[in-house]
Amino acid sequence: PESHDPEALRERAARALLAARDRTRALTTCVDDHDLTAQHSPLMSPLVWDLAHIGNQEEQWLLRAVGKRDALRPDIDSVYDAFEHPRAERPSLPLLPPAEAHGYVADVRSRVLDVLESSPLHGAPLLDSGFAFGMIAQHEQQHDETMLITHQLRRGPAALTAPEPPRTTDGPLPAEVLVPAGPFTMGTSTEPWALDNERPAHRRLLPSFLIDTTPVSNGAYLDFIKDGGYSEPRWWTAEGWDHIREHRLHAPLFWRQEGGQWLRRRFGVTEPVPPDEPVLHVSWYEADAYARWAGRRLPTEEEWEKAARHDPVSGRSRRYPWGDETPGPTHANLGQRHLRPAPVGSYPDGESPLGIRQLIGDVWEWTASDFLPYPGFAAFPYREYSEVFFGGPYKVLRGGSFAVDPVACRGTFRNWDLPVRRQIFAGFRTARDADPEGA
Numbered sequence: 001p002e003s004h005d006p007e008a009l010r011e012r013a014a015r016a017l018l019a020a021r022d023r024t025r026a027l028t029t030c031v032d033d034h035d036l037t038a039q040h041s042p043l044m045s046p047l048v049w050d051l052a053h054i055g056n057q058e059e060q061w062l063l064r065a066v067g068k069r070d071a072l073r074p075d076i077d078s079v080y081d082a083f084e085h086p087r088a089e090r091p092s093l094p095l096l097p098p099a100e101a102h103g104y105v106a107d108v109r110s111r112v113l114d115v116l117e118s119s120p121l122h123g124a125p126l127l128d129s130g131f132a133f134g135m136i137a138q139h140e141q142q143h144d145e146t147m148l149i150t151h152q153l154r155r156g157p158a159a160l161t162a163p164e165p166p167r168t169t170d171g172p173l174p175a176e177v178l179v180p181a182g183p184f185t186m187g188t189s190t191e192p193w194a195l196d197n198e199r200p201a202h203r204r205l206l207p208s209f210l211i212d213t214t215p216v217s218n219g220a221y222l223d224f225i226k227d228g229g230y231s232e233p234r235w236w237t238a239e240g241w242d243h244i245r246e247h248r249l250h251a252p253l254f255w256r257q258e259g260g261q262w263l264r265r266r267f268g269v270t271e272p273v274p275p276d277e278p279v280l281h282v283s284w285y286e287a288d289a290y291a292r293w294a295g296r297r298l299p300t301e302e303e304w305e306k307a308a309r310h311d312p313v314s315g316r317s318r319r320y321p322w323g324d325e326t327p328g329p330t331h332a333n334l335g336q337r338h339l340r341p342a343p344v345g346s347y348p349d350g351e352s353p354l355g356i357r358q359l360i361g362d363v364w365e366w367t368a369s370d371f372l373p374y375p376g377f378a379a380f381p382y383r384e385y386s387e388v389f390f391g392g393p394y395k396v397l398r399g400g401s402f403a404v405d406p407v408a409c410r411g412t413f414r415n416w417d418l419p420v421r422r423q424i425f426a427g428f429r430t431a432r433d434a435d436p437e438g439a
């Protein structure tokens with residue numbers, strides 16, 4: 001589907017970089033300098049760290065590695081190295097003040113656009129199809145999601161607003177869908193901007209399974225809460241149980257109960273919990289416990305990707321549930337167009353061939369799987385993107401949230417986080433094995 005014409009590639013890269021910068025600017029100009037330099041949660045960096053880190057990664061990869069230009073600010077590399085400094089200590093680093101950080105990223109960008117004009121877009125893995133430019137646009141968009149998480153954690157009046165997602169639900173849907181047994185192709189070797197952990201394409205054989213047609217809703221999750229789910233150890237893994245006891249968790253993050261009503265805070269506004277929205281801000285432990293309570297389980301990463309990509313007619317794996325077409329506004333809730341997930345059952349145009357909805361967009365979906373390399377994995381272009389996380393305590397999330405840009409979202413895209421994480425825009429759907437004879 002992608003053009004190999006260098007001018008079209010340049011255009012695509014420039015547009016992706018520009019879209020990311022528009023988003024970054026919106027997220028870093030809607031609050032004052034105090035809010036940009038403050039640490040809103042020890043789990044997050046100050047917004048101004050993310051801002052200059054975006055520019056520093058762009059300088060390192062596009063100016064220095066691709067453009068072979070002299071370093072602009074080698075003196076700040078270490079301050080913006082995520083591995084050198086954990087998030088909690090970033091406020092005490094000698095960060096560029098907001099005006100300097102804005103100036104730095106703009107300066108890097110104008111030089112990078114110059115590099116893009118003259119850079120060959122083939123002949124080396126970093127250059128092929130403009131990979132490095134796509135990687136850096138995705139990196140910026142990933143930090144834009146991180147910054148949106150910081151905005152959600154920030155106390156005080158709303159700094160961001162967006163229109164409500166459209167109501168595109170169209171009547172009752174079956175609760176679950178049978179995905180027949182058989183092989184499918186997982187991962188990709190052809191998607192030009194796919195990151196190293198999505199590669200290479202390889203065959204997987206899966207038994208039949210059933211998977212929820214939509215993400216689990218707040219209403220369904222409330223049934224789990226009301227049924228005493230948080231005080232019943234049998235629904236929880238031992239670690240999950242210890243974790244909710246130690247931290248006294250009894251509902252998703254940002255929820256509170258007042259006079260018998262459940263309320264939740266969302267970007268500075270408190271509102272009743274909407275029952276038909278996908279549940280958000282639950283940890284892997286909570287998702288796993290809910291599934292067990294419901295007599296089900298989380299889907300594996302393989303099951304999720306087969307549900308999202310496998311076309312039973314052609315036998316081919318597609319880029320998205322709806323086909324190969326780039327996500328548009330009727331396919332999925334992506335790109336921070338809306339600041340919440342759409343009601344469960346929305347986006348009929350985005351459904352999979354088997355009728356599974358909202359696999360892409362709305363909420364990241366926890367899977368049962370640990371974050372591991374595919375057979376034939378090769379770290380590219382740096383070990384710290386994926387490789388150093390393999391085999392750690394991380395669980396895989398799939399599908400992307402309303403905060404994810406289409407450039408960083410596809411049927412093969414893999415995200416990962418610790419099983420305790422709740423501030424990320426994560427929900428889940430459930431699955432179960434098919435009955436042996438019914439399948």
Ligand code: AVJ
Pocket residue numbers: 139142143146385414415416417
């Ligand atoms: C893939 C979302 C887990 O934010 O930690 C950003 C993406 N890597 N900068 C993260 C990333 C380097 C990464 N996640």
Ligand code: FE
Pocket residue numbers: 053057082139143
């Ligand atoms: Fe980063």
